[in-house]
Amino acid sequence: MKKAITPQEAAELIPDGAVLMIGGFMGVGSPHRIIDALVEAGRKNFTVIANDTAKPGCGIGKLITAGAISRLIASHIGLNPETQKAMIAGAIDVLLTPQGTLAEQIRAGGFGLGGVLTKTGVGTIAAKGMRTLDIDGEEWLLAPPLKADFALIHSDRADYNGNLCYQLTSTNFNPMMATAGAVVIAESREISPVGLIPPDHVTTPGVLVNYIIRRGQP
Amino acid sequence: MSPEEIIQRRVAQELHEGTLVNLGIGLPTGVSRHIAPELGILFQSENGIVGMGSRPPEGMEDEDLTDAGGGFVTAVPGAATVDSCFSFGLIRGGHLDATVLGGLEVDEKGHLANWVVPGRMVPGMGGAMDLVSGARRVIVAMQHTAKGRPKIVPECTLPLTAMRRVTIIVTDMAVIEPTDDGLVLRERAPGVTVEEIVAATSAKLTIPNEVPEMNIGA
Numbered sequence: 072m073k074k075a076i077t078p079q080e081a082a083e084l085i086p087d088g089a090v091l092m093i094g095g096f097m098g099v100g101s102p103h104r105i106i107d108a109l110v111e112a113g114r115k116n117f118t119v120i121a122n123d124t125a126k127p128g129c130g131i132g133k134l135i136t137a138g139a140i141s142r143l144i145a146s147h148i149g150l151n152p153e154t155q156k157a158m159i160a161g162a163i164d165v166l167l168t169p170q171g172t173l174a175e176q177i178r179a180g181g182f183g184l185g186g187v188l189t190k191t192g193v194g195t196i197a198a199k200g201m202r203t204l205d206i207d208g209e210e211w212l213l214a215p216p217l218k219a220d221f222a223l224i225h226s227d228r229a230d231y232n233g234n235l236c237y238q239l240t241s242t243n244f245n246p247m248m249a250t251a252g253a254v255v256i257a258e259s260r261e262i263s264p265v266g267l268i269p270p271d272h273v274t275t276p277g278v279l280v281n282y283i284i285r286r287g288q289p
Numbered sequence: 290m291s292p293e294e295i296i297q298r299r300v301a302q303e304l305h306e307g308t309l310v311n312l313g314i315g316l317p318t319g320v321s322r323h324i325a326p327e328l329g330i331l332f333q334s335e336n337g338i339v340g341m342g343s344r345p346p347e348g349m350e351d352e353d354l355t356d357a358g359g360g361f362v363t364a365v366p367g368a369a370t371v372d373s374c375f376s377f378g379l380i381r382g383g384h385l386d387a388t389v390l391g392g393l394e395v396d397e398k399g400h401l402a403n404w405v406v407p408g409r410m411v412p413g414m415g416g417a418m419d420l421v422s423g424a425r426r427v428i429v430a431m432q433h434t435a436k437g438r439p440k441i442v443p444e445c446t447l448p449l450t451a452m453r454r455v456t457i458i459v460t461d462m463a464v465i466e467p468t469d470d471g472l473v474l475r476e477r478a479p480g481v482t483v484e485e486i487v488a489a490t491s492a493k494l495t496i497p498n499e500v501p502e503m504n505i506g507a
Contacts, residue, residue, distance in 0.1 A: 096336040096373075097359025099352065122373070123413075125359070149412020150359070158411065167411075170335060171377025171419035178374050191381065191422045194452035196405075197414060227353070239353040239370045240337050246372045274372075 072265070073233040073277065075285045078108035081256050084282075085109065085221055090118040092177065092219040092248040097123055097150065098130030100241030102225045102258035104284060106130060110137045118142040120177065120217055122170060122244055124154040138162070144217070146170035169197055172214050174247055179216035181250025187214040222252025226275070229259035230268050233277030242274070249275040258284040290505070292432055292461030295478055298323050298505040299459050300389055300430045308386035309333050309379070311420055314358040317389040317430050323506065331365070333385060335416035337376045340368025357416065380416070381423035388424035390417060392431040392458070394445045397492045399454035399467025401429055402447035414450065421451040433460035439491040441465065441472070462486050464503055471495055476503040 076084075082105070085091070095101030109117075110133050119140050125132040134140050135154050142164045148154040157163040168176070175187040188211040192198050202213040224245050227238035235257055237245055249255050257280050290298075293316050301323035304310055311333045312318050321343065324330055332341045334356045341356060342363035350361040364370070371379075379385055394402040401421060404414040421427050434440060441458065457475075458465040463486045464476035473495045477486055483500055 096357075097355065099336070099355045099359060123415075145413060147413040147415035149410075149415070155411060159408075167413040169414050169418040170373070170416040171381055171423075174373040174377055189381065191419045191451075193422075195418065195450065196448045197418060237372075239351070239364070240334075240355050241353040242370060242372045243337055244373050247374055 072231050073280055073283050075231065075262075075283045077285050078104040078258070079112070081105050081282065081284060082108040082112040082114065084254070084256075085114065087114055088116040089220045091120070092222040092252055093119055093121045093131055094223065094225050094243065094245035094248050095121065095125070095130050096240065096243040098125035098132070100225045100237070100243050100245055101125070101130035102223045102256070102284070103130060104287060105223050105256060105258050106133055109139060110134060114139050116141045118144075120144045120219055122173065123147045124151040126150050127153050144168060144173070146173050167197070168214075174244060176214050176217040177244065177247040177251050180218040181247060184216060186216055188212070189214060217251060219248070219252045220254065222248040222255045224249050224255060224257040226257055226259045228261045228263060228268065229257055229283055230263045230265045230277070231283065232265050233257065233280030233283060234268055234273040235259065235275035235277075235280065236268060236272050237274050246274050249279050254282070255280045256282045256284065262286060293319065295461045295505055296430050296459055299464065299503050300428055302504060302506065303428055303457060303459070304328075304330055304387060306330065309339065309384065311335065311380070311385055311388045311424065313388070313390040314356070316391055320389055320430070333376070333379060334362070335376050335380065335420070337371045337373060338362070338364060338368060339371065339379070340365045342368075377416070377419050380419050383423065383425060385420075385424045387426040387428055388420040389428045389430050390420065392429040392440065394440055394442050394447050395429055395455060395458050396442050396445045397471050399472070400445050400452065401427070401450045401455050402445040403450050405448050407448065417450050421455070422453055427453070427455040429455050429458045431458070431460055433462040433486075434489050439489055441490045441492045443492050462489060465494065473497065474500055476501055478503055479505065
């Protein structure tokens with residue numbers, strides 16, 4: 072059995088300055104209750120690895136507004152003008168990475184691989200500072216694996232062993248991130264007793280998950 | 290007919306029966322309105338859906354069923370949803386038949402710049418670099434000029450999206466094909482003359498003896 076904790080208890084576990092992976096795509100499939108608790112706790116100086124920063128008032132956008140993020144690795148910040156402003160003002164150090172490369176870097180971090188070889192970005196400014204490898208006459212970019220102190224995951228359904236199921240497009244980065252965090256905290260829409268989820272419906276096995284967020288007040 | 294609709298109708302002719310296609314957010318999204326359902330074209334969205342349908346009626350939105358801009362969509366019968374690694378595996382792995390994207394500049398080599406205006410607009414590349422590097426065909430759908438300034442230029446001044454040559458450029462004035470010998474004017478929009486196209490293009494265009502009017506299926 073995994074420990075079921077409140078969003079506030081999750082925020083207590085996460086210190087200022089931690090490296091966080093946060094699931095979600097424009098706020099869809101983000102762990103909203105954990106994010107709210109981090110904002111409420113006044114946490115600062117996070118490094119966040121995520122696809123995007125959603126919009127002001129939504130998902131990771133709330134952490135941007137709260138000034139809780141000092142470093143960001145993401146593929147897209149175009150729909151959050153606050154992130155762009157903070158980046159131009161130098162308040163947030165932003166590393167923009169092609170989305171497919173970012174997803175694979177997280178997977179590499181979680182699956183014990185030494186990096187990702189991709190053609191995406193070859194010859195562009197996205198290749199700045201990256202190693203290139205010539206393999207049989209073709210040029211590839213080497214992107215390093217990514218890991219985090221905490222992975223904050225959204226799932227549709229969980230059980231108390233930490234098994235997770237995802238739904239439709241709220242899956243996105245969550246399954247990869249659940250492999251790449253030293254501590255994995257999963258916020259699920261629904262929690263079932265152990266044994267009710269058929270094994271082949273489980274995408275993230277509970278062995279990867281440290282904490283489940285308790286159900287909210289009905 | 291609006292310039293956008295001319296572009297969308299002409300791009301629709303480029304999409305073939307039974308193929309997998311990614312439409313960018315904005316002008317390219319509207320191409321789907323001009324595709325006959327019986328063609329069985331499946332739309333992919335990089336946030337993790339194969340078989341994306343149109344926006345649902347009000348009140349029937351699903352918070353787990355969204356497009357790459359976070360907008361609500363539907364899934365067509367037989368659709369599949371996947372995680373971000375799988376989604377970009379489809380894109381980079383040669384499984385995506387075509388991508389339709391907007392452009393800021395395209396040059397005589399067929400290089401596309403469409404993701405950043407340094408110091409002014411830095412949204413991040415999102416999935417654009419993976420799409421342009423990985424899709425089998427890259428269709429640029431854009432207005433021919435921006436505030437009267439040519440967008441088809443001798444050499445891109447903005448950072449490139451990929452080193453790869455795009456397949457075809459469809460604008461409200463013309464269809465232009467990048468080739469080994471530079472840009473070839475293939476078609477002109479209804480009522481537009483070759484001279485008008487040349488005047489609105491700063492890149493060198495090869496003009497064949499016959500430049501037919503484009504079929505916009507109207």
